[in-house]
Amino acid sequence: MKTYNVGVIGYGWVATAHIPAINASRQARVTAICSSRPQDDAVLSAKHGGSIKAYTDLDAMLADPEIHAVSICSYSNLHAGHAIKAAQAGKHLIIEKPLALSWEDCQRVAAAVEEAGVKVCVCFECRYSSQLLATRAVIDQGLLGELHYGEVDYYHGIGPWYGQFEWNAKRDGGGSALLTAGCHALDALLLCLGDDVRSVSSYSTRSKSPIFAPYEYDTTSVTILHFADGKVGKCAAVVDCIQPYYFHTQFCGSEGSMLDDKFHSQKLAADKSAWSRLSFKSLDSGDVSDHPYQLQFQAFFDALDAGRDMPLTDLKTALHTHRVIFAADESARTRRPVDL
Template identity: 40%
Template sequence: MISKKPLTVGIVGTGWVAGAHIDAFRSIPDCTIVAVSSRSLDKAKAKIATHSIAGARAYDRYEDLLNHDGLDIVSICTPHPSHPAETIAAAKAGKHIVIEKPVSLDRANLEQMMAAVADAKVLTSVCFELRWIGLFKNIKAMMAQGLLGDLFYGETSYFHGLGPWYAQWAWNIKKEMGGSAMLTAGCHAIDALVWLVGSRVAEVSAMASTSKHNPLKFEYDPNTVALLQFESGVMGKVAASLECRQPYLFPVLLQGEKGTIWNDHVSTLEWPGMRGWATIPTALPDSGDVNDHPYRGQFEYFLECIRSGTPPHNDLANASHVHEIMFAIEEAVLTKRTVAVRRTPRS
């Protein structure tokens, strides 16, 4: 019988994403936030007060949060470069870990994270939370029912213009912080396609660009497009643009021998007499605001996995493949060649 004992959570970081994590965890029964850490004790206390987290302790040292008595889960919501060291420390402390994306900006740190988590035998949940959006759950269900037949093509994109109007723009445009268009944001589109196709990617080719005048001051190419060859034989395309001037857009297209899914529209030979697209009323990935993202579904699932001892489908081992795809895309952009996707050791 699976234990339903309350699980305790410590939040690392006090920014925008941390607030979304706090709200999601607070909405889940049998789950309590007991600590918040920041380099600034005042910020940690303010986050606790703003979100009315009764009884939570504020820390200005991450090590002290890890030593909080009875802590089960650490939720890492800090800037990207901090994720590897914080994940490794949490694993060594025996804590289960929620890790915001990207988990690492480079392969060396990713490998160290994988080793630490594997050695500690703790569970992890990487924040590819769009797996829990209504559209993706419905797509998975329709594919399981055979409405598309065998897939042969898939396409996802992440189009989200980042500028001074966006809270994270000032640091996200820096190479050492954002990494690349795919690492900082387009990873959601890559994970979505890999998740929906249900196959690993064998190799990629890619190109990237910056607009002529670079008005938003990106230190890396904010526009990337990649072609993916899946091991299953499916062809794929993923694009990301962070300097587009338009509302947030996350289009999804899947084509199979029996039908096609285009966002919330479906056409299939399995439904005789169709005339045009059928529309599925469902939640779409149509907002870049993390407060609109389905973290609750991700975290509820993670708590169930912890209680049952089952590795989540979005754990670090699984997410390492998405990151290896992104590292291969970076290499393909630089070399202008097709690049094989590596497998992270111990994944």
């Protein structure tokens, strides 16, 4: 089993979740951190364990042949440029969502990755959550029959109480309600209903609360997906709500239905007037420290050992999710459906 030395680009909020998750894997460790704010080697090493070298020059960090992979935790509008530069340096990539703030930049990342032949993990880590793993298991076991409808909604008020609020509220920072955070819900919808989306219709709006006034884009959107086989999906992305975090899932099929942690199936000898309940940890927090990065990153390094693309959150899968997101944002902007 190979040991992978990982360099982290950006030393903000999300990096504080990536670093311990990487170090907790069986075969990887963070050995370098590049930040625009100068850091001290000894302080970083003492805080995160091991020996960590601090950089302010990204080119210098990427030139180190002892670094095998990088974790991109920089501002969203820098993800594409950092990913391309790291791929060109021959480093495997962990890219925090979103891949980029435009479809053109996503394609530039894909081209650089293909040319360099490196492997990629995109942080749609909710696919590795207990909630979505259990939901997929119920669907895959056929307990709901053939699905015809599904909805996954993201409710999380991202206000000034979050450190990233100042840059996230800008159009060239967060991008849209879907890009900044609702992408997790739309990605989960595609995970459960399939990826053959034929058309997208979306509308957006925003709260009148002064709390969310700094946002330069609409902070609530509702997107309807029409699939090639006739299925319909709905995704609400609401980052201006005033309520506890809520990651809502509901699916309806020919043999039953599922609602969050409850399901009802005709295939089971159960009370037809009652739900059956699953036991899992729900996605109930927007704090990155609660996200299942460790499971995702372990799968990534295991895939590197095997010389294959990682499961669930590889670049091809993430690109498709982004394509649907950008189509949804275009639909909301033009108030017209967008065909894929």
